[in-house]
Amino acid sequence: AQSVAQPEDQVNVAEGNPLTVKCTYSVSGNPYLFWYVQYPNRGLQFLLKYITGDNLVKGSYGFEAEFNKSQTSFHLKKPSALVSDSALYFCAVNNFNKFYFGSGTKLNVKP
């Protein structure tokens, strides 16, 4: 069965520090992996995706994600966090045109 796990309900980080939001997946076949962000009272916005090629994927707002096949992970990263990055982040996998989402990680960036 396809699944996505985000082991942390919440991540707290100080502004200017690097941040990581973790995601692991389980799929049959090739993984097509995505990160979305949700700001309060808004729909989800696409951040970045991994399809194939370079394991480090760059996306919107300075975010990047590292695909690790051996660890079946796709962690979201940013070198220097901003207060405005505070939001709910979802990892997702697309398997045969169905998206499977993780439970979400709330990122809190403190000034």
Place this chain on the structure above:
Amino acid sequence: DVKVTQSSRYLVKRTGEKVFLECVQDMDHENMFWYRQDPGLGLRLIYFSYDVKMKEKGDIPEGYSVSREKKERFSLILESASTNQTSMYLCASSLGDSQLYEQYFGPGTRLTVT
């Protein structure tokens, strides 16, 4: 700029009422999806559609039905609303039948059933 719109941001309905949630996309996308979002559970797929008049059940279709008469419009119907259907409902669309494409989401409808 791509856009997915949902008919209501907030909706309050009584138990037993029939509820219609409308979603429209202006991107000529083939695929459309309905999810519900609940705290700690992430997004769960209710129904999706790959083409006009075509629908497939997602993970939690019970108590819901859908309609897609036109390519740009995908409706979610709660035949007889119940309190456990109180949730945030998100509509999304994506291009083509490839796994490569990301989804575009509407702003959501927060439904309360009393």
